[in-house]
Amino acid sequence: xxxxxxxxxxxxxxxxxxxxxxxxxxxxxxxxxxxxxxxxxxxxxxxxxxxxxxxxxxxxxxxxxxxxxxxxxxxxxxxxxxxxxxxxxxxxxxxxxxxxxxxxxxxxxxxxxxxxxxxxxxxxxxxxxxxxxxxxxxxxxxxxxxxxxxxxxxxxxxxxxxxxxxxxxxx
Amino acid sequence: xxxxxxxxxxxxxxxxxxxxxxxxxxxxxxxxxxxxxxxxxxxxxxxxxxxxxxxxxxxxxxxxxxxxxxxxxxxxxxxxxxxxxxxxxxxxxxxxxxxxxxxxxxxxxxxxxxxxxxxxxxxxxxxxxxxxxxxxxxxxxxxxxxxxxxxxxxxxxxxxxxxxxxxxxxxxxxxxxxxxxxxxxxxxxxxxxxxxxxxxxxxxxxxxxxxxxxxxxxxxxxxxxxxxxxxxxxxxxxxxxxxxxxxxxxxxxxxxxxxxxxxxxxxxxxxxxxxxxxxxxxxxxxxxxxxxxxxxxxxxx
Numbered sequence: 001x002x003x004x005x006x007x008x009x010x011x012x013x014x015x016x017x018x019x020x021x022x023x024x025x026x027x028x029x030x031x032x033x034x035x036x037x038x039x040x041x042x043x044x045x046x047x048x049x050x051x052x053x054x055x056x057x058x059x060x061x062x063x064x065x066x067x068x069x070x071x072x073x074x075x076x077x078x079x080x081x082x083x084x085x086x087x088x089x090x091x092x093x094x095x096x097x098x099x100x101x102x103x104x105x106x107x108x109x110x111x112x113x114x115x116x117x118x119x120x121x122x123x124x125x126x127x128x129x130x131x132x133x134x135x136x137x138x139x140x141x142x143x144x145x146x147x148x149x150x151x152x153x154x155x156x157x158x159x160x161x162x163x164x165x166x167x168x169x170x171x
Numbered sequence: 172x173x174x175x176x177x178x179x180x181x182x183x184x185x186x187x188x189x190x191x192x193x194x195x196x197x198x199x200x201x202x203x204x205x206x207x208x209x210x211x212x213x214x215x216x217x218x219x220x221x222x223x224x225x226x227x228x229x230x231x232x233x234x235x236x237x238x239x240x241x242x243x244x245x246x247x248x249x250x251x252x253x254x255x256x257x258x259x260x261x262x263x264x265x266x267x268x269x270x271x272x273x274x275x276x277x278x279x280x281x282x283x284x285x286x287x288x289x290x291x292x293x294x295x296x297x298x299x300x301x302x303x304x305x306x307x308x309x310x311x312x313x314x315x316x317x318x319x320x321x322x323x324x325x326x327x328x329x330x331x332x333x334x335x336x337x338x339x340x341x342x343x344x345x346x347x348x349x350x351x352x353x354x355x356x357x358x359x360x361x362x363x364x365x366x367x368x369x370x371x372x373x374x375x376x377x378x379x380x381x382x383x384x385x386x387x388x389x390x391x392x393x394x395x396x397x398x399x400x401x402x403x404x405x406x407x408x409x410x411x412x413x414x415x416x417x418x419x420x421x422x423x424x425x426x427x428x429x430x431x432x433x434x435x436x437x438x439x440x441x442x443x444x445x446x447x448x449x450x451x452x453x454x455x456x457x458x459x460x461x462x463x464x465x466x467x468x469x470x471x472x
Contacts, residue, residue: 128237162315
């Protein structure tokens with residue numbers, strides 16, 4: 001790698017660190033559920049579970065993982081030293097504030113659409129029910145398919161048994 | 172030194188951005204064809220174009236989830252599921268492991284895999300993580316690494332949101348992207364009808380792409396290279412994708428309604444993949460357990 005490139009990367013890392021230090025970023029959980037782990041990787045011990053819409057403060061970002069401080073009442077019971085902190089994969093988070101059903105009435109006045117996403121807006125359960133009825137579709141196997149759940153721990157166990165690199169999840 | 176090139180490409184792209192996405196796609200294609208810009212420069216222009224054309228990104232993961240369920244329901248209306256538990260468990264363990272190593276390990280409803288009881292060579296990656304693969308396609312794989320190649324290719328379509336990109340941008344209206352309306356789920360019946368009609372159109376855009384026209388050649392190439400990356404991260408042999416495509420090439424019937432219709436010729440795909448793998452070492456041979464579990468789960472698929 002050329003010196004210039006190293007310098008350039010160093011500059012961006014510093015700038016990113018400075019930006020993070022200046023304003024700790026708030027992010028929201030954008031998936032049904034996710035886990036907070038002790039280390040940045042799917043092999044990390046689970047400290048707590050987060051649900052759709054939960055807000056976290058992002059303290060650091062490493063290889064696709066965000067170090068977050070947990071919202072009140074979510075700190076794990078596993079007695080970790082850095083209580084109230086852990087790692088969440090960035091694909092489970094969004095910059096937008098997710099507003100759940102309750103108290104969403106005046107959201108349009110308080111923020112622009114780029115900053116807020118309303119849970120249950122647009123394509124939702126109601127729309128699905130209507131679509132299903134209009135097209136006489138059977139969702140039985142879609143639901144059954146969704147019931148095939150493999151946890152990260154099971155998937156990693158499977159990879160290890162096959163002589164594969166279970167750390168692959170941490171990029 | 173490589174640094175200035177993207178900058179030049181970007182500067183050159185700026186006036187083009189004003190012309191809109193459709194025109195831009197064509198212009199960058201012409202640029203490549205006439206040799207005035209390199210492929211990577213074209214890719215970076217394309218990227219800028221996508222940044223402007225961001226409406227499909229405003230579809231939240233929650234909405235993507237409902238779109239994916241509808242696409243899967245549409246596919247399952249036409250193909251019977253293969254209900255054999257052992258085989259489905261195996262593709263779910265393997266698929267989930269690969270998804271963990273992708274750039275998007277978490278989606279709203281997670282990744283789930285189902286085998287279709289069909290001799291066609293076909294697979295459907297519904298947005299959000301529902302992957303349907305035919306027995307005919309799995310028969311193109313003769314070991315676990317090759318099955319991993321098939322699943323990783325489908326996962327790559329999902330991480331890159333190729334399905335959502337098939338939705339005509341004109342459908343993505345403020346009804347979906349503006350926070351100011353429909354603050355709660357209690358939409359009126361008129362609004363529900365309008366949303367359902369948009370939904371219906373969006374699903375039709377995606378399913379007609381999956382079943383009739385296929386993704387663009389560039390998107391298929393992205394999914395192949397994405398599959399190679401995922402396989403390398405986990406330790407599968409990415410050359411298994413080449414082996415699988417070679418079997419597929421032999422099995423595909425010209426004029427068929429399956430991959431023959433919706434995917435570039437396997438021979439062309441093999442060439443592109445081999446180019447990206449040139450000079451790269453292969454991982455060690457698979458241990459006996461990996462072969463044994465493949466034989467148990469899919470040996471007779």
